Amino acid sequence: MKMRLMPCVFMTSAMLALAGCAAPGGSIYVPAGGSSRVPVQPSVTPEPEAPAPVWQQEQPDVSAPAPAPVTPPATSPSYRDSGDSLSPAALSLVREADRLLAQGNAPAAITKLERAQRIAPRSPEVYFKLSEAYVISQRLDRAEQFALKGLSMAGNDAGLQRAGWVLLADIRRARGNVAGATEAEAKASAL
C-alpha cells in the first residue's frame, strides 16, 4: 500500500513546488484601526480613554450622535477565486518538512507543517503536504481530510486542483473506496 502511494506523493510534491511560486495575490491584511493610520505608529495598545460607542437598539440609529464617525461600510460580501500563496517563511518550513519526509520522519514533518499552517492557514499547499505526511504515517483517514481541506482552498488554480484530486483518488483507492477514487479521478481529468 505504501509503495503504491509513494509515486503520487512525489508527483504532488513536484506540482506543489511549481504551484507555490505561481499563485499571486492573497488575503487583505488590515492593521488595527485600518490602513488609513500612520503606519509606524504603535497600534495594538488599546487606548482606554477612547470612547466606545454603545448601541441600545437592534439597528443602530444613524441619526443619533455617534461617538465614532459614521463611515459607510463596504457594501457586499467578500469572496475570492484562490487561496493564499506561501510566504517565504512558510515555504521554508514546508521545505524542512520535505526533508524530514524524505528521511521518513513523518511525525517531525507534521510538527513543521502545523507550524507552517499556523502562519499560512489559507494556503492549500500546506494541507496537501499534511495529507502526504499522513499517507506516509499510514493515517489515511486524516490524509483524506487534509486533501479535502486543501481542495476547499485551491479555488480556480487548475494545477493545485489537479494535484489535490489525484492525491485524493489515490488515498481513497488505498482505503478501498473505489467509487470515491473514480469520482476524484474524473474531477482531476476534467481539469
Added chain:
Amino acid sequence: MKKKNASSGPRKKTSRKSPASRKRSGFWRFLLRAFIIGAVLLAGWMVYLDAVITERFEGRRFEVPSRVYARPLELYDGAGIGAAALERELKLSGFRKGDGARAGSYRRNGGRFVISTRGFRFPDGEEPRRRLKLTVSGDRVRNFAVVSGPASPIVRLEPAQIGGIYPSHKEDRILVRLDDVPALLPATLMVVEDRHFYDHFGIAPLSIGRAMLANLRAGRIVQGGSTLTQQLVKNFFLTRDQTLLRKGNEALMSVLLELHYEKDDILETYLNEVYLGQAGTRSINGLGLASQFYFGESLKDLGVHQIALLVGMIKGPSYYNPRRHPERALTRRNLVISEMEDAGLIDSVQATRARGLPLGVTEKPSYSEDRYPAYIDLVRRHLARDYREEDLRSHGLRIFTTLNPTIQYAAEFAVRDTLPRIGHGEVRKALEAALVVTAKDTGEVVALVGGRDPDYAGFNRALDASRPIGSLIKPFVYLAALSKPEKYTLITPVQDRSFTLEFDDGRLWQPKNYDGKERGLVPLHEALSHSYNLPAVRVGLDVGVDAVKDTLQAFGVSSAISEYPSMLLGAVPMTPVTVAQIYQGLATSGFNTPLRTIREVTDAGGEALSRYNLEVDQVADPAAVHLVQYVMQETMYEGTGKSAYFTVPEELSLAGKTGTTDDGRDSWFAGFSGDLLAVAWVGRDDNGPTSLTGASGALPVWSRFMAQVPQHGFSPVIPDGVSYHWVNDREQAVTDENCDNARRVPFISGSEPERRVSCSGALQRRIQGWFEGLFR
C-alpha cells in the same frame, strides 16, 4: 519517655545494700544503665531520623511543578503584530529593555527592534540563541534579519510562562545541575555561609562555638553557626523556630546526610532547595528560579553583582527583598562583594565595578501565576483527559499551550472596557460577560475571558455558563435548507408571516419577530441577515427539526438537543466554548476542527509525551456553507451586525450572527474574520432580564475586540460547484450588473435562476446568462 525510664528504673533495684556504698555503686550502675538505654534510644532515634532525612532528600530532589507556556511568538517577514504588542510580548517572555546585544535583552527605537534571544529547547528541537533585527510598520514585521546566530527566515521567541501546576506544598523551583551553575556562585556561597563546607562532616563545632560566644557577648542572636548541610535540613522542614531539641535533631540529621551523600549532591540539592522569596502562596525555592524571579535571567548569565545579591539574600529573603527594601539589599550585596574580594574570588577592579552597578532587579517578576485563570482552567480540563493530577504536580512536565498573549490582552481589554458602558443602572452593575477566541483554521483557543474581571478566578462563564443560544442557531437552520439546492437558494422567497402551531397535547405556540412586525415574502438571505424569526421557524419546520439537530451534532454539539420546534429559535443551551466549536465549522467552509488549548506536553528533559495534532473533519458540503458565509457577511454590512463597523475598520471584512433570548437574558454574538473566530456572551448570572439584544450587548464587546487586533479580512475561496450571479432577488431572476437592484449572489451549480429580468423588471429570455455559464 527517656526521662521516665532513667529515674524510675534504678529505684526498685537498690534496696538491699548499705546506704552509703549502696548509694555510690547504685549511682554508677544507674549511670551505666542510663547510658546504655540512652544509647539504644538514641540509635533508634537516629534510625528514625535517617529514614526521615533520606526520604525527604530523595523525594524533594524530584518534586518539580509542571510549567505551562503560552504559544511562542513567531517572527518573520510579514508577521502580523504591532510594535507595542511586540514589546509587551518580549516583556512577558522575560526580555529586558537594554542594548539588544546581551541574551534576553531588546532595544527599541520607534518601530525598529533589535532582539537577542536566549534560545529555547522546544519539543521539536532547539531554537538557538540569535540576534534579530526587524521593523514593525503598519502592524507587520518587515526587514526581518538574523544578525548573529544561525540564519533562518523564521524564528520563535522563547515562550512566556503563564502558569504552573504546583505540588501541594506550593514550592516552585527550576532545577539546576551543579555543572551548569557558574563556579563563582557556589564559591561565593561558601565564603559567605560555610567556608569549610568541603571539610566538615555536616556540623562545624568550632563555628557553633564561635557563634555562641558572639551571641552571648551581644546578648542576642547575631551570628549563626549553621553549615550549608544544616541549613538544607532546616529548609526541608520549613519551620523557623529555634528550640534546642530542634537544633539537636538538625545536627544529627546533617551528620546522617553527610554519611549518605557526596558533598556535591548536598550542594546541588541546597542550590535547588534554598528559600529565596514568596510570590503569593507560591514559594520561590532554589537559585535557578530566584534568578528568573528577580532578574528575569538564567543563572548562567548572571553577573558578579547579581550573584552577590542572591547569595546575600539567603540570610533573610524577605528582610533583604530587593524589590521592597532596595537600600538594605544594596548594602548587603556590597558587603558580599567585599567578602568575595577578600577571599580572592574576584579582583579589586571587578569588585569596584560590581559595587558601582545598580541592583539590576526587574520591576515585576516576569511571570505571575494568576494572570490567565480562565484560560488555565480550560488547559487543566484538557490535561485531565490524559494526565493524573499528582503527575502534573510533581513531574516537572512542560505544557505548551495555544494562548496568544497579545490576543488575550485585546480580549480582556474589550470586556473590561465595554461592559461598564452597556445597559443602565442596576442591570449595568449586574452584567457579566464571556469571550472565547480561536484561530479560525487551526481550532486553537488563543484567548479566553470568563467574566467581567478577567483576573478573578471564579465562575468561568466561557466554560460553564450554559445558556440558550437564541438566533445563533439560525445559520444551522438555513444550512440544513441550503443543502437542498433544488428547493432552497439564497433568493428563495420565504414567508415572514405569523402562524400558530398546535401540539398533540393541545398546547399552542405562536412565535413572533423581535420587532413584532411581519413583512410577507422576503428573500431567504434577507430573512437570515436580519434575523427574522418567523421565516426561520417555517424553513426549519419544512426541512425538519431532525435535520437541524443532525447538523448541530455534526458541527460538534454533544449534549442533548431539544426536539421541540422552539429549538429553531435557539431554545438550546450551550456554553460559549461550545458555540465557538460549532461556529468553527461555519468559518472553515464545513470542516469541523476540534478546539485545542495544548500543542504538546513534554517531560522535564524535553522529551515529547503527548502531541495534540491539528485535525479536520468535513461535516458539511462546502458549497452550502459558502452560501451561509455569504449571508453572515451580509449581516455585518446590512443586517443585525452592521453597528460593528462603528468600531471596526471598514476594510476588515467580517462575518457573524447576533443572538438574543427572551427579555435580553442572553446577548450573544458569534463571528469571524480571516484569522480569528470570536464568541461573546453578555448577560446576568441570575439569568435576569437586561433589555439588551445581541447587537447592543455582545456585539460591542466583540467589535471592540476585533478592532484591536491587526488581522486578515474574511474572504472565502469559492468552493467547487458554486458560481456567483447578478440577480434581482425580489424577482428571483438573473439581471444586469448595472441595475440598481442587482445583487451578486452565490448559487450551487444548477440552482441559479433560469429567468432573466431587465433593470426595469421586464422578463427576458436567459440567453446571455447561459453563454456566461458556458465560458466561466
